[in-house]
Amino acid sequence: MIELIVALLLLAGASFMLLAAVGIVRLPDLPTRMHASTKAGAMGAMFTMGGVAFYFADSVVFARAFAIVVFILITSPVAAHVIGRAGYFMGTSLWDGTVKDELRDNYDPDTHKLRSGYDGSPESVTPPPEPDSSDQR
Protein backbone atom coordinates (compact mmCIF):
# COMPACT_ATOMS: atom_id res chain seq x y z
CA MET A 1 0.00 0.00 0.00
CA ILE A 2 2.75 2.40 0.98
CA GLU A 3 4.67 1.30 -2.10
CA LEU A 4 1.70 2.11 -4.28
CA ILE A 5 1.37 5.60 -2.77
CA VAL A 6 5.10 6.24 -3.17
CA ALA A 7 5.05 5.04 -6.78
CA LEU A 8 2.07 7.20 -7.63
CA LEU A 9 3.58 10.28 -6.00
CA LEU A 10 6.92 9.81 -7.75
CA LEU A 11 5.29 9.26 -11.13
CA ALA A 12 3.06 12.30 -10.64
CA GLY A 13 6.05 14.46 -9.70
CA ALA A 14 8.11 13.30 -12.66
CA SER A 15 5.15 13.84 -14.99
CA PHE A 16 4.69 17.39 -13.76
CA MET A 17 8.36 18.18 -14.23
CA LEU A 18 8.38 16.64 -17.70
CA LEU A 19 5.34 18.72 -18.59
CA ALA A 20 7.09 21.82 -17.30
CA ALA A 21 10.11 21.05 -19.47
CA VAL A 22 7.95 20.45 -22.53
CA GLY A 23 6.17 23.72 -21.84
CA ILE A 24 9.40 25.64 -21.47
CA VAL A 25 10.54 24.42 -24.87
CA ARG A 26 7.26 24.72 -26.74
CA LEU A 27 5.66 27.92 -25.47
CA PRO A 28 6.31 31.14 -27.39
CA ASP A 29 7.42 33.91 -25.01
CA LEU A 30 8.77 34.63 -21.54
CA PRO A 31 5.57 34.95 -19.44
CA THR A 32 4.02 31.80 -20.91
CA ARG A 33 7.25 29.90 -20.36
CA MET A 34 7.29 31.05 -16.76
CA HIS A 35 3.67 30.02 -16.48
CA ALA A 36 4.69 26.51 -17.47
CA SER A 37 7.92 26.14 -15.56
CA THR A 38 7.20 27.81 -12.25
CA LYS A 39 3.94 26.18 -11.30
CA ALA A 40 4.46 22.74 -12.78
CA GLY A 41 8.10 22.53 -11.72
CA ALA A 42 7.35 23.44 -8.12
CA MET A 43 4.42 21.02 -8.10
CA GLY A 44 6.66 18.21 -9.37
CA ALA A 45 9.29 18.83 -6.72
CA MET A 46 6.61 18.91 -4.03
CA PHE A 47 5.09 15.61 -5.20
CA THR A 48 8.53 14.01 -5.22
CA MET A 49 9.19 15.19 -1.68
CA GLY A 50 5.83 13.77 -0.64
CA GLY A 51 6.91 10.43 -2.08
CA VAL A 52 10.17 10.61 -0.13
CA ALA A 53 8.28 11.36 3.10
CA PHE A 54 5.96 8.39 2.58
CA TYR A 55 8.78 6.03 1.60
CA PHE A 56 10.97 6.58 4.65
CA ALA A 57 8.01 6.90 7.08
CA ASP A 58 10.22 8.53 9.68
CA SER A 59 9.41 11.66 11.62
CA VAL A 60 12.79 13.29 10.96
CA VAL A 61 12.62 12.62 7.23
CA PHE A 62 9.02 13.76 7.19
CA ALA A 63 9.97 17.01 8.86
CA ARG A 64 12.76 17.60 6.34
CA ALA A 65 10.55 16.81 3.36
CA PHE A 66 7.84 19.07 4.76
CA ALA A 67 10.42 21.83 5.21
CA ILE A 68 11.47 21.47 1.57
CA VAL A 69 7.84 21.60 0.44
CA VAL A 70 7.13 24.72 2.47
CA PHE A 71 10.34 26.32 1.25
CA ILE A 72 9.50 25.66 -2.41
CA LEU A 73 5.97 26.88 -1.83
CA ILE A 74 7.26 30.14 -0.37
CA THR A 75 10.18 30.89 -2.69
CA SER A 76 8.85 29.79 -6.07
CA PRO A 77 6.24 32.57 -6.46
CA VAL A 78 8.68 35.19 -5.23
CA ALA A 79 11.35 34.14 -7.71
CA ALA A 80 8.81 33.97 -10.53
CA HIS A 81 7.52 37.44 -9.71
CA VAL A 82 10.99 38.94 -9.60
CA ILE A 83 12.12 37.33 -12.84
CA GLY A 84 8.94 38.24 -14.63
CA ARG A 85 9.20 41.84 -13.48
CA ALA A 86 12.84 42.05 -14.57
CA GLY A 87 12.03 40.48 -17.92
CA TYR A 88 9.20 42.90 -18.52
CA PHE A 89 11.31 45.91 -17.62
CA MET A 90 14.08 44.65 -19.89
CA GLY A 91 11.63 44.85 -22.74
CA THR A 92 11.41 41.27 -23.90
CA SER A 93 9.05 40.98 -26.81
CA LEU A 94 5.72 39.33 -26.18
CA TRP A 95 4.10 36.73 -28.38
CA ASP A 96 2.50 37.92 -31.62
CA GLY A 97 -0.88 36.62 -30.56
CA THR A 98 -0.93 38.62 -27.36
CA VAL A 99 -4.34 40.26 -27.15
CA LYS A 100 -3.84 42.75 -24.35
CA ASP A 101 -0.94 44.24 -22.41
CA GLU A 102 -2.44 46.41 -19.73
CA LEU A 103 0.90 47.01 -18.07
CA ARG A 104 2.34 48.88 -21.03
CA ASP A 105 0.46 52.13 -20.39
CA ASN A 106 0.79 52.12 -16.65
CA TYR A 107 4.44 51.89 -15.84
CA ASP A 108 7.29 54.32 -15.99
CA PRO A 109 10.38 52.73 -17.58
CA ASP A 110 12.75 55.17 -15.87
CA THR A 111 11.66 54.90 -12.27
CA HIS A 112 10.14 51.38 -12.53
CA LYS A 113 7.03 52.64 -10.79
CA LEU A 114 3.61 51.30 -11.57
CA ARG A 115 0.54 53.52 -11.70
CA SER A 116 -2.93 52.27 -11.13
CA GLY A 117 -4.53 54.47 -13.75
CA TYR A 118 -6.70 56.24 -11.20
CA ASP A 119 -4.27 58.84 -9.92
CA GLY A 120 -4.87 61.56 -12.46
CA SER A 121 -2.66 60.58 -15.38
CA PRO A 122 -3.80 62.19 -18.64
CA GLU A 123 -3.88 58.90 -20.59
CA SER A 124 -5.82 57.02 -17.97
CA VAL A 125 -8.56 54.89 -19.42
CA THR A 126 -11.10 55.64 -16.72
CA PRO A 127 -11.34 59.06 -15.10
CA PRO A 128 -10.86 59.22 -11.34
CA PRO A 129 -14.10 58.51 -9.54
CA GLU A 130 -13.97 61.61 -7.32
CA PRO A 131 -11.95 64.56 -8.65
CA ASP A 132 -12.12 66.38 -5.31
CA SER A 133 -10.06 63.84 -3.41
CA SER A 134 -7.29 63.56 -5.97
CA ASP A 135 -4.57 64.87 -3.68
CA GLN A 136 -4.85 62.25 -0.97
CA ARG A 137 -3.53 59.44 -3.21
Added chain:
Amino acid sequence: MIPIVINIVYFMLSLALLLAFIRLTKGPSLPDRVVALELIASIVVGYVGVHAIDTGVSSLLDVAIVIALTAFLAAIGFARFLERGGRRND
Protein backbone atom coordinates in the same frame (compact mmCIF):
# COMPACT_ATOMS: atom_id res chain seq x y z
CA MET B 1 7.56 -2.26 -7.85
CA ILE B 2 9.59 0.63 -6.43
CA PRO B 3 12.78 -0.09 -8.47
CA ILE B 4 10.88 -0.17 -11.76
CA VAL B 5 9.12 3.08 -10.91
CA ILE B 6 12.41 4.64 -9.91
CA ASN B 7 13.93 3.73 -13.26
CA ILE B 8 10.97 5.21 -15.10
CA VAL B 9 11.18 8.37 -12.99
CA TYR B 10 14.91 8.69 -13.65
CA PHE B 11 14.22 8.46 -17.37
CA MET B 12 11.48 11.08 -17.25
CA LEU B 13 13.56 13.47 -15.15
CA SER B 14 16.51 13.07 -17.51
CA LEU B 15 14.26 13.89 -20.45
CA ALA B 16 12.97 16.96 -18.61
CA LEU B 17 16.55 18.00 -17.85
CA LEU B 18 17.44 17.65 -21.53
CA LEU B 19 14.49 19.77 -22.65
CA ALA B 20 15.26 22.47 -20.10
CA PHE B 21 18.86 22.42 -21.29
CA ILE B 22 17.69 22.99 -24.86
CA ARG B 23 15.88 26.13 -23.69
CA LEU B 24 18.93 27.15 -21.68
CA THR B 25 21.20 27.01 -24.71
CA LYS B 26 18.96 28.56 -27.34
CA GLY B 27 16.79 30.87 -25.24
CA PRO B 28 16.60 34.15 -27.09
CA SER B 29 16.93 36.46 -24.10
CA LEU B 30 18.62 36.30 -20.73
CA PRO B 31 15.40 36.00 -18.65
CA ASP B 32 14.50 32.89 -20.66
CA ARG B 33 17.80 31.37 -19.60
CA VAL B 34 17.18 32.31 -15.97
CA VAL B 35 13.77 30.62 -16.11
CA ALA B 36 15.38 27.52 -17.61
CA LEU B 37 18.01 27.51 -14.85
CA GLU B 38 15.31 27.70 -12.22
CA LEU B 39 13.48 24.77 -13.78
CA ILE B 40 16.76 22.83 -13.91
CA ALA B 41 17.28 23.45 -10.19
CA SER B 42 13.75 22.27 -9.48
CA ILE B 43 14.35 19.11 -11.51
CA VAL B 44 17.60 18.49 -9.66
CA VAL B 45 15.75 18.76 -6.33
CA GLY B 46 13.42 16.05 -7.59
CA TYR B 47 16.40 14.01 -8.78
CA VAL B 48 18.00 14.18 -5.34
CA GLY B 49 14.76 13.06 -3.72
CA VAL B 50 14.47 10.07 -6.04
CA HIS B 51 18.11 9.25 -5.44
CA ALA B 52 17.48 9.34 -1.68
CA ILE B 53 14.77 6.74 -2.15
CA ASP B 54 16.99 4.70 -4.50
CA THR B 55 19.96 4.50 -2.13
CA GLY B 56 18.06 4.66 1.16
CA VAL B 57 20.23 7.51 2.43
CA SER B 58 17.84 10.03 3.93
CA SER B 59 20.61 12.56 4.56
CA LEU B 60 20.46 13.47 0.89
CA LEU B 61 17.42 15.59 1.68
CA ASP B 62 19.75 18.19 3.16
CA VAL B 63 21.34 18.44 -0.28
CA ALA B 64 17.90 19.08 -1.73
CA ILE B 65 17.30 21.87 0.78
CA VAL B 66 20.62 23.52 -0.09
CA ILE B 67 19.97 23.25 -3.84
CA ALA B 68 16.54 24.82 -3.47
CA LEU B 69 17.98 27.65 -1.39
CA THR B 70 20.82 28.29 -3.85
CA ALA B 71 18.43 28.31 -6.80
CA PHE B 72 16.23 30.88 -5.10
CA LEU B 73 19.16 33.13 -4.29
CA ALA B 74 20.51 32.78 -7.83
CA ALA B 75 17.14 33.74 -9.27
CA ILE B 76 16.92 36.82 -7.05
CA GLY B 77 20.47 37.84 -7.93
CA PHE B 78 19.91 37.41 -11.66
CA ALA B 79 16.71 39.42 -11.46
CA ARG B 80 18.43 42.30 -9.68
CA PHE B 81 21.25 42.16 -12.20
CA LEU B 82 18.78 42.32 -15.08
CA GLU B 83 16.80 45.16 -13.60
CA ARG B 84 19.69 47.35 -12.49
CA GLY B 85 21.81 47.76 -15.55
CA GLY B 86 22.26 44.46 -17.20
CA ARG B 87 22.92 44.34 -20.91
CA ARG B 88 19.87 45.32 -22.83
CA ASN B 89 18.62 42.98 -25.49
CA ASP B 90 21.35 40.38 -25.81
